[in-house]
Structures are given as C-alpha cells and as structure tokens.
Amino acid sequence: MTALEVRGLSAAYGSNEVLHDVGLVVEDGVTAILGPSGCGKTTLLRVVAGFVAPTSGKVVVGDRAVVGDGRPVPPRRRALGYVPQEGALFPHLSVSANIAFGLPRRERREARGRVTEVLDLVELPKSLLDRQPHELSGGQQQRVALARALAPSPALVLLDEPFSSLDAGLREETGRAVVRALRATGAAALLVTHDQGEALSLADQVAVMSEGSFLQVAPPTDIYLAPADVRVAAFLGHASLLPGVIVDGDTVECGLGTLTLTEPVETGGYVEVAVRGEQVQVQSDGPGVPAEVLDVSFFGHDATVRVRLASGERVAARTLSGLVPRPGEHVQVQVVGDVVAFPEEWGR
Numbered sequence: 001m002t003a004l005e006v007r008g009l010s011a012a013y014g015s016n017e018v019l020h021d022v023g024l025v026v027e028d029g030v031t032a033i034l035g036p037s038g039c040g041k042t043t044l045l046r047v048v049a050g051f052v053a054p055t056s057g058k059v060v061v062g063d064r065a066v067v068g069d070g071r072p073v074p075p076r077r078r079a080l081g082y083v084p085q086e087g088a089l090f091p092h093l094s095v096s097a098n099i100a101f102g103l104p105r106r107e108r109r110e111a112r113g114r115v116t117e118v119l120d121l122v123e124l125p126k127s128l129l130d131r132q133p134h135e136l137s138g139g140q141q142q143r144v145a146l147a148r149a150l151a152p153s154p155a156l157v158l159l160d161e162p163f164s165s166l167d168a169g170l171r172e173e174t175g176r177a178v179v180r181a182l183r184a185t186g187a188a189a190l191l192v193t194h195d196q197g198e199a200l201s202l203a204d205q206v207a208v209m210s211e212g213s214f215l216q217v218a219p220p221t222d223i224y225l226a227p228a229d230v231r232v233a234a235f236l237g238h239a240s241l242l243p244g245v246i247v248d249g250d251t252v253e254c255g256l257g258t259l260t261l262t263e264p265v266e267t268g269g270y271v272e273v274a275v276r277g278e279q280v281q282v283q284s285d286g287p288g289v290p291a292e293v294l295d296v297s298f299f300g301h302d303a304t305v306r307v308r309l310a311s312g313e314r315v316a317a318r319t320l321s322g323l324v325p326r327p328g329e330h331v332q333v334q335v336v337g338d339v340v341a342f343p344e345e346w347g348r
Contacts, residue, residue: 001062001063001155002025002026002027002060002062003026003027003028003061003062003155003156003188004024004025004026004048004059004060004061004156004188004190005024005025005026005058005059005060006022006023006024006025006044006048006057006058006059006060007023007057007058007059007060007068008021008022008023008056008057008058009021009022009023009044009047009054009056009057009058009059010022010054010055010056010057011040011043011044011047011052011053011054011055012055017055017212018040018043018212019040019043019044019047019054019212019213020211020212020213021057021213022040022044022057022212022213022214023214024044024207024214024217026156026188026190026205027188028186028188028204029183029188029189029203029204029205030179030182030188030189030191030202030203030204030205031188031189031190031191031203031204031205031206031207032191032192032193032198032199032202032203032205032206032207033045033190033191033192033193033207033209034193034194034196034199034206034207034208034209034236035194035208035209035210035235036194036210036235037194039209039210039211039212040209040211040212040213041192041193041194041209042160042161042192044192044209045158045160045190045192047059047067048061048080048158048190049075049078049080049082049158050066050067050072050073050074050075050078051075053072054067061078061079061080061155061156062079062155062156064079066078079152079154079155079156080154080156080157080158081102081146081149081150081152081154081156081157081158081187082149082157082158082160083142083145083146083149083157083158083159083160083162084145084160084162085160085161085162085164085165086165088145089133089141089144089145089148090133091132091133091134092132093132093133094129094130094131094132095119095128095129095130095131095132095133095136095144096112096115096129096130098133098144098145098148099111099115099118099119099144099147099148099151100114100115100151101148102147102148102149102150102151102152103151103152104152111151114151115129115147115151116129118147118150118151118181119144119147121147121150121181121184121185122143122144122146122147122150122177122178122181123143123177123180123181124140124143124144124147128140128144137170138165138166138170139166139170139173139174142162142163142166142174142178143174143177143178143181145162146159146162146178146181147181150181150182150185150187153185153187154187155187155188156187156188156189156190157182157187157188157189157190158189158190158192159178159189159190159191159192160192161192161193161194162178162191163175163193163195163198164193164195171198172201175198175201175202176202178202179202191203196235196236196237199220200220200223200224200236201220203220204219204220205217205218205219205220206218206219206220206223208223208232208235208236210231210235215228215229215231215232216228216229216232223236224236224237225262226262226340227274227340229342230272230274230342233274233340233342234274237276237277238277238316239274239275239276239277240274240275240276240277240280240313240314240315240316241272241273241274242254242255242256242272242273242275242313242315243255243270243271243272243273243313244259244270244271244272244273244341245269245270245271246261246265246266246269246270246271246341249261249264249265249266250264252265252271252273252339252341254273254313255289255309255310255311255312255313255315256273256275256280256289256309256315256333256335257288257289257334257335259273259275259335259338259339260338260339261338261339261340261341262338262339262340263340265341265343269343269344270344271341271342271343271344272341272342272343272344273339273340273341274339274340274341274342275315275335275339277304277316277317277318278318279335279336279337279339280315280316280317280318280333280334280335280336281317281319281333281334281335281336282305282307282317282319282323282325282331282332282333283323283331283332283334284325284329284331284332285332286332286334287332287334288332288333288334289309289310289332289333289334290309290310290330290331290332290333291307291308291309291310291315291330291331291332291333292307292308292328292329292330292331293305293306293307293325293326293327293328293329293330293331294306294307294308294314294327295327296324296325296326296327298321298324299321300321301321302318302319302320302321303318303319303320303321303324304316304317304318305317305318305319305324305325307331307333309333315333317333
C-alpha cells in the first residue's frame, strides 16, 4: 500500500504562493525532500501533517484522503508520526511519559511494554526511562522524539530537519539509528533536509525541490549520476557548469577539453556541461588543460580546489588532502569519467 500520495498540491502564505502543483508518491522506505532554504520543503511537510491548509490539491495517507475530498481531516486523526526540528519533548515529563504521550489515551496506563519496545528500536537503554529531557544529550532527545512518534505504529512518519542542531558525528550516528528504527517498524518516512549528504546516504528516494516545485524525484544514485535538470546537477554535488558544443553526439568540447558524454546528444548543439568535483584531477604536470589555482578549502580528509582555466571559466575540484596545491600555482586539470550535458535552453 502507498504510504503517501500528493497530487496537484499548491499552498500560499497570503499572496505569496509557496508550493506550485506539487506531486509526490511515497511507497515505502525513506523519501528525502532536498532543497535550499525557502524552497517550500517544510511547508509541504506541514500541509501533509495538517498544520497548513493548501489552496488546492489532494493528500492521501495510506488509503485515506486527508485533504481534497470534502472537509480536511484534523492533524490528530491523520495517523501520522511527526518529529519536529528540535524534538519538542515535554520538559516536565520523563522519557517514559513523553513516549507514552504518543499513544491513544486509553492505552497510556498500560503502555510500559510498548514504551520499552520503541526505546529499544531507537537504540536507547532502558536506564533512560525515568530521566527528564534536560538530562539527555541532543541526539538522545531526538531519538526519544522519534520513539514518541513511532509508539502508535503510524504508517508514515514526518521528519522536519530533525538532525540539524546536532554536531557532524552525532548527526550521522543519530540519522543511521533513526533509519534503522523506521525500517524495523516498516514505517515509511518523509524527511525534510537541506543537507545533501544526509539525503543521499539515508534516503531510498530523493525529491529535489526548487522554488516550490520538484525538479526530479528518483533514487539517490540516479539523482547524483543522472540529474534530469541542470539545476539538480549544480545543486547536488556542486557540479561546475561550463558552456560546450557537441562534437559527434558522444563527445563535447568545452574549456576542459574534449569530454565523453554519459548519454548521446544531437551533434552540433550548444549545451551546458556539468562536471562533478571528484571527476576533476589537479596535478602539477601531465595531461589536461592549463589552469591557475585560485583558492583551497581544506577539510582534513580531502580538499576543494578552485581553479581558473585558460578559457576563463572557473572549476571546482575535490582532491585528496596529500595532493593539495597552493593558491597561485599553475597546474594541469584533467577530467576522469563521462560527463552530463544539458541543452542550452536549460542552461543558466
């Protein structure tokens, strides 16, 4: 059974339309809504949850229309789990009472077994049951919030940037634990995030949003390796975009030389070429095209090197930390692997 279906959904705040004819299907697993701040991600989540009324469209949760067929179903009756950005635990209740609050009132008195069960699902020890929220770490608080959302066994859980306030290491660890818990219960999830790594590593399906509409909805590997839109290529992986001309259908000529295409394109056309940073090799000499190093961002395990080509275009390369040139150095730049090209009308 489909966990969520959104059809022709539009929403506005006053005269400002935020969502434009959005459609999305979530069968199972985790679907990440990925996009920059202000693109409409959280508004979509809040419409599904029932916190924002859309101007048009339909929302179906499971086999039940909650928006679009007559009067909207109130949020509390949509059979959804919801985890907000900060967890929003009740500060005056223990961990046990917070989790039990997610259960129907008639079940709360005999909830100890279910509370213990979902606490185990989110990989927290039973010793935390009687603690107060302020006695927990940020990651533990987010897991308790998830346990509360999972307690009534919803078919769909909504996650609104739940890891954004955590540090990098804890963020990854908590994200993995949350996904394991969701899969153990069989619940589907809609995860709102602006973090590309989080979306690609945690989700089974990624929906890239820009200015209130989806640009592409596909598995993470397809989104990254075969972007359907030049905007997806530029946003995901921060690909460098260069103008180019198709040579023979399978190759393109641009500032980085003659490159092989992932998919054939009509010969003679002007295109926008997307080259990911990890495809660009920077070396002191050897094959490639000449370039000047403009600046370097060092991250420890690797570095991003920005160079200016002889043609004037700027390109970003990702290189191992032991192979980092200095700003001002003259280097050779070579592309490894096939590249994606988009027709000129899709360009900048």
